[in-house]
Amino acid sequence: MPVLVLPKSNRQAARVQGRTWQYTGVPKWIYLVAAVGALFILLPLTGMVAQVNWGQFGALVTSESSLAALVLSLKTAAASTALCIVFGVPLALLLARAQFLGQRILRALILLPLIVPPVVGGLALLYTFGRQGLIGKSLTLVGIDIAFSTTAVIMAQTFVALPFLVLSLEGTLRTAGQKYEAVAATLGARPGTVLRRITLPLVLPGLISGAVLSFARCLGEFGATLTFAGSLQGVTRTMPLEIYLQRETDPEAAVALSFLLIAVAVLVVALTYRVPKSPLRALVSPEATP
């Protein structure tokens, strides 16, 4: 870890944190601009909370259709997050550790779902896995129909959420460096052992925060689900779709459900998401270092 050498006058701004010097000085005006930025996010949330009809809140969010949507959302988001981990970890490892032709292009392509509108993602899925789609055509012949099923919801969510996990984990992998992996390898550990015993424990905090971000993104998925999976209570109508539909006839129910969705997302993120500290600490506890 680099140690900053500062002119004497600036040393007050540097304070001892752990065993390393870290520069923590921030110009005063940064606070002002940051406060405006924070308010820009918080004010609309406050505006919505102010609209919630608390007297009816319980009744509004426990209606049959609301509960079906909530349960479906939680189930599909959990399944999608699991898929993101299964496919995202190898992708992040390849991007951070391996070197191969087309690596940059692969990274750019994996970022695509972050950039394109989810509706476009939904259309892409439709034209690939739909009944008339590239792969869907053959799947239909063997009796597999994906569209209008819960599977389609999970696929749509995984599609939009995967980049969150890959990006997050790739960043952690690069920050962690390869020192310990190299040492393990020189001691005779096979690549599989290094991955299991060194790499994964080292980046676990990054993996968890990536998974949490993916889960939150899955909970909020709307466009791709609507385009690819349709909307049927208990099968494909997740919370965001239910909110959009309720808004047509019962804006109060839509606001109550929106609040519930935000509360669930905030709860999940607050309980599990940590800004990953220096990944080395995850592997080497402070007590163990000299």
Place this chain on the structure above:
Amino acid sequence: MTLFNTSTRPRRLRLGAVAAGAAVLALGLSGCGPAATSPSAGPDSNATENATAELSGTLNVYAAASLKQTFTELAHEFEAKNPHVKVSLSFDGSSTLVTQITQGAPADVFASADSANMKKLSNAGLAKDSPVDFASNVLTLVVPPGNPANITTFADAAKPGVKLVVCAPQVPCGAAAQADAAGAGLTLSPVSEELSVTSVLGKVTSGEADAGLVYVTDAITEGDKVRSIPLTLANTTINRYPIAAVSTTKVPELAQGFIALVTDSEGQKVLKNAGFGAP
């Protein structure tokens, strides 16, 4: 946050992230829609009722999504007749539009796909005069060109195993679908209840669904991308389209002029050609 920790990533990716950020920003801005064209009454806007008086300014028309083709045509016609007038159109679901207007969107004219949403505008005290019905629409069954499920009647679409897509009961086309099914003595078991008629149409044209219930005008717009099968009911549910000027309009003459165009013979001809029924 690790996601934006660019310190150890190659420069290329950082540029990518900036581009992504810019794209996100652009998307966000494009969502602001027609707010940029605020109604601006021109110098002649205090013209009298004189028929030769020249109208000028910008007219913001908020219209139901199913009116996209006809109202675009009528707007061009209105602009051709009044060279100093610009018509700015905003199409969306009626309930979305009415929410926007009650929240202060600069609409001068609102054309709804059903009376329920026009009522919301009236109840908010935002309808200038009492709304006028100017068109009607009925549902029809549409199937993909190949008709994979061999559907020939409304009853066929209600059979088990048929992938039928309808609108959710909460949206106007879904309410009409329920009423028509009840009228035909059928119980529909759709694979999806979409949030808008456009979504239903999309599922049929892409071949995902075997059949869908949409408005006859939608079926006509799609041309040979769908095959239309009339419901042949004794009592079809008729959906009426009302139009009204918004009471906060700064260009009432323009609003009145446009509504007159829609409701008189010329506008009615355009609507009829598109498949709309008489009001």
